[in-house]
Amino acid sequence: MLTHISVVRSLDARRHALLMAVSGNFLAIMAMTPISMALPTIAVQLQVDVGAAGWVMTSYLLVLTAMVLVSGRLGDAYGHERVFRAGVVAFAVGSVSVGLAPNLPAIIAGRVVQGLGSALMNGTSPAILTNATPEAERGRAFAVALMAAPIGALAGIALGTVALTLADWRLIFLAAASLALLVLLFTALVQTDTPPQQRARPDLAGAVIWALALTSLMLALSHLHEGDASFAADVAYHVVTQSATVALFVLLVVVERRLRNPLITFSHLRNAVLTTALGANMVMHMTMMGLMFLMPFLIERAWSLDTGYTAGFLFVSQAVNTVATLAGGRLYDRHRSPLLAPAYLTALAAGFLAFGVFSTHLRYWLLFPLIVVMSAASGAFMPTITTTIMGAVSVPVRGFAAGASETSRQLGHTLAVAIIVAVIALPGEATVVSDAGAFLEGFSRACLVLAVISLGGAALVATQARRRRHLGEG
Numbered sequence: 001m002l003t004h005i006s007v008v009r010s011l012d013a014r015r016h017a018l019l020m021a022v023s024g025n026f027l028a029i030m031a032m033t034p035i036s037m038a039l040p041t042i043a044v045q046l047q048v049d050v051g052a053a054g055w056v057m058t059s060y061l062l063v064l065t066a067m068v069l070v071s072g073r074l075g076d077a078y079g080h081e082r083v084f085r086a087g088v089v090a091f092a093v094g095s096v097s098v099g100l101a102p103n104l105p106a107i108i109a110g111r112v113v114q115g116l117g118s119a120l121m122n123g124t125s126p127a128i129l130t131n132a133t134p135e136a137e138r139g140r141a142f143a144v145a146l147m148a149a150p151i152g153a154l155a156g157i158a159l160g161t162v163a164l165t166l167a168d169w170r171l172i173f174l175a176a177a178s179l180a181l182l183v184l185l186f187t188a189l190v191q192t193d194t195p196p197q198q199r200a201r202p203d204l205a206g207a208v209i210w211a212l213a214l215t216s217l218m219l220a221l222s223h224l225h226e227g228d229a230s231f232a233a234d235v236a237y238h239v240v241t242q243s244a245t246v247a248l249f250v251l252l253v254v255v256e257r258r259l260r261n262p263l264i265t266f267s268h269l270r271n272a273v274l275t276t277a278l279g280a281n282m283v284m285h286m287t288m289m290g291l292m293f294l295m296p297f298l299i300e301r302a303w304s305l306d307t308g309y310t311a312g313f314l315f316v317s318q319a320v321n322t323v324a325t326l327a328g329g330r331l332y333d334r335h336r337s338p339l340l341a342p343a344y345l346t347a348l349a350a351g352f353l354a355f356g357v358f359s360t361h362l363r364y365w366l367l368f369p370l371i372v373v374m375s376a377a378s379g380a381f382m383p384t385i386t387t388t389i390m391g392a393v394s395v396p397v398r399g400f401a402a403g404a405s406e407t408s409r410q411l412g413h414t415l416a417v418a419i420i421v422a423v424i425a426l427p428g429e430a431t432v433v434s435d436a437g438a439f440l441e442g443f444s445r446a447c448l449v450l451a452v453i454s455l456g457g458a459a460l461v462a463t464q465a466r467r468r469r470h471l472g473e474g
Contacts (some may be wrong), residue, residue, distance in 0.1 A: 014141070017132035020084060021145035023183040024121035027091055029152035030176050031060060031114055034160030038169040045169075046104050059108045062218055063115030064122070065410035066211040071123030072403025073263055077202045080124040080131070080399060081187070087120025088184045095177035099170045110173075117180075119406075126402035130390040136333060138391065143329025143383040150318040150325070150379075206256050206263035213248035214407075220245055221418035268400060274392040276464040278408045280341055281385050283457030285412030287348055287450045288378050290420050292317075298443055299364065302436045309364060313371065320372050321379035328380025332387060338465035340384050342458040347377035349454035356447035359440050419453075420446050 035057060043053035075083040094114030101107040125145070133141045163171040220241035256262040269275050296310045303309075332340060351374040355362070386405060393401045423446045 013132045017129045021125040021129040022148040024125040025148035026152040028118040029149045030156050033153045033156030034172045037160035041169050048104050055108050060111045060115040062215050063112050064119050066214040067119035068123040068406040069403035070207040071120040072399035075124040076399035080127045083120050084124045085187050087117045088180050091117030092177045092180035095173045099173035122406045123403040127398035138387045139329040139332035139383050142386045143326045146382045147322050147325050150322040203263040209252045216245040218414050221414050276460050277385050277388045280457045280461045282408040282412040284381050285409045286416045287454050289413045289416035290450050293420055302439045317371050317375045320375040324376040324379030329383035332384045342462035344377040344381035345454050345458035349451045352447045352451035356444045359444040423449050
C-alpha cells in the first residue's frame with residue numbers, strides 16, 4: 001500500500017539532501033578511479049595475473065549494477081535516508097576489509113561489500129535530493145550533485161598517485177573508509193528522514209532474480225576475445241551465459257507479474273517520459289564510455305605517444321564536463337525545454353561522426369576542439385536527463401526511478417565495451433590493437449557506430465518531446 005507524503009523543502013533539508021547526494025557520488029567514484037591505477041601494483045604484490053587482478057574492479061561493478069535498483073526499492077519501503085546510511089556503513093566496512101586483506105579472494109570479498117554500499121547510496125540519493133528540492137531548482141541541485149563524480153575522479157587520480165608513489169596501494173582504501181566515516185557522522189547528526197513510501201514487505205525473490213539476471217548479462221557481454229581461435233574456444237561460455245540471461249529475465253517477468261508489490265512494476269515502464277529518458281541516459285553513457293575506452297589506445301598505440309598525453313586529454317575532458325554539468329542544470333531550470341536532451345545527443349553524434357570520417361587525418365591537438373564540444377554536451381545532458389527521470393514519477397516510486405537511472409547508466413558502460421570490442425576487433429583481427437593501421441580502421445568503424453547510436457537516442461527523446469509539446473506539456 002502506498003502512502004503519499006508532503007515533502008519537506010526547508011533550506012536546511014535541501015542542503016542536507018544535497019550533501020548526501022554529493023557524498024554518495026564522490027565515494028562511489030573514489031572506489032573506481034584510483035583502483036584502476038592500482039591494479040598493476042596489486043597484481044605484482046599478490047603474484048596474480050592481470051586477468052585475476054581485474055576482478056578487483058569487476059566484482060565491484062557487478063554488485064553495483066545488480067543491486068542499485070533493489071536499493072532504490074528498499075528506500076521506498078524503509079526510507080531513503082535510512083538505506084543511504086546503511087550504504088555508507090557497508091562502504092566503510094568494505095573499504096577497511098580491502099585495506100587489511102591478506103590475499104586476492106579477501107580483496108574481492110571486500111570489494112563486493114564496497115559495491116553493495118555504493119549501490120545503496122546511489123540508488124537512494126537521487127530520491128532524497130528530489131524529495132527535498134522544489135521542482136524549479138532541481139536542475140541546479142542535480143548539477144551540483146553530479147559534479148561530484150568528475151571532481152571525485154580528479155581527487156582519486158591524485159590519491160592514487162600519492163599512495164602508489166609514496167606509500168602503499170592499501171592507503172587508497174583506508175582513505176576511502178575515513179571519508180565514509182565522516183559522511184556517516186554527518187548523516188547521523190542530521191536527521192531529515194522522510195517516511196517510508198511502501199509498507200509492504202520488499203520483493204526478495206524478484207531482487208535475487210534481478211541481481212542474477214543482470215550479473216549474467218554483464219558476464220556475457222564483458223567476456224572479451226582475441227581473434228577466431230579464442231572466440232571459437234569460448235562458444236560454450238557465450239551460449240551458457242546468454243541462455244542463462246534470457247531464462248532469468250523471462251523468469252523475472254513471470255514472477256513479477258504475479259506479485260502485488262513487485263520489485264519492477266511494469267506499469268511504470270508505460271510512462272513514456274520515464275522510459276525514453278532512461279533509454280537516452282543509457283545511450284549517452286554508452287557512447288561516452290566508448291570514447292573513453294578508445295582514446296588511450298588511439299593516443300598511445302596508434303600514435304605512439306606516452307601516457308602523459310592521455311592524462312592531458314582526460315583532464316581536459318573531466319574539467320569541461322564539470323563546468324558544463326553546472327551550466328546544464330541552470331539552463332534546464334531556466335527553460336525546462338524537452339528539446340535540450342536531443343540537442344546534446346545530436347552534438348555527441350556530430351563529434352563521433354567527425355572522429356569516424358577523419359580518423360586518418362587526426363592529430364593530437366585536433367582532439368581538443370572535438371572533445372570540448374562532446375564533453376560539454378555530455379556534462380549538460382546529465383542534470384537534464386536525471387531531473388527528467390526523477391520528475392517523471394510520483395513520490396512513492398522515486399526510489400524505483402533512482403535505481404532505474406543508475407542501472408541504465410551502468411548498463412550503458414557495459415554495453416559500450418562489448419560493442420567497441422565487437423566492432424574494433426572483429427574475429428580474425430587479433431592484432432588490431434598492436435597494428436596502428438588496423439586500429440585506425442577499427443577506430444573509424446567504432447566511432448561511426450557510436451554516432452548512429454547517439455542519433456538514435458536523440459531521435460528517441462525528440463519524438464517524446466514533440467508529443468509532450470503537442471499535449472501542452474512542453
